[in-house]
Amino acid sequence: MSKSLAVKVSTAKLIKALEGALTKREKEAADHKKAKAEYDKEYKEFVKSLGSLVGTSKVTLKETDFRERGWRSDSPEMVLTFTLNGSVKIPKQPDLFYSNDRECEEIRNAIALLKMTDDEYVSANTYKGVAQYL
Numbered sequence: 698m699s700k701s702l703a704v705k706v707s708t709a710k711l712i713k714a715l716e717g718a719l720t721k722r723e724k725e726a727a728d729h730k731k732a733k734a735e736y737d738k739e740y741k742e743f744v745k746s747l748g749s750l751v752g753t754s755k756v757t758l759k760e761t762d763f764r765e766r767g768w769r770s771d772s773p774e775m776v777l778t779f780t781l782n783g784s785v786k787i788p789k790q791p792d793l794f795y796s797n798d799r800e801c802e803e804i805r806n807a808i809a810l811l812k813m814t815d816d817e818y819v820s821a822n823t824y825k826g827v828a829q830y831l
Contacts, residue, residue, distance in 0.1 A: 705818040718830050719804045722797045732791040739788035
């Protein structure tokens with residue numbers, strides 16, 4: 698025989714928990730945006746510095762590929778592949794970030810609705826609907 702669990706969740710506590718979850722997601726998004734901007738800047742500087750590395754002991758030519766862009770092209774391409782030794786600092790790309798804009802909007806909507814209620818406790822259905830964000 699299984700017993701059901703009956704728990705009452707305070708509306709005020711749920712609002713506070715949702716506000717904390719929203720703040721956490723917004724901070725993660727801002728931190729990722731900042732890290733991405735820093736990476737883009739570092740990567741641009743790194744690409745600019747590559748020309749000065751050619752011919753030094755920091756890089757070794759690995760492969761060369763020559764090709765023409767199109768039939769009798771006036772602008773052929775040459776692709777050079779270099780191996781960089783360990784002393785060359787390559788910018789590290791930030792981890793992939795799943796955009797949480799949709800979740801943030803849903804949390805904001807849930808908070809707005811919960812703030813409009815006069816009920817001291819939320820129903821199990823209401824809690825079930827927002828528990829995934831906590």
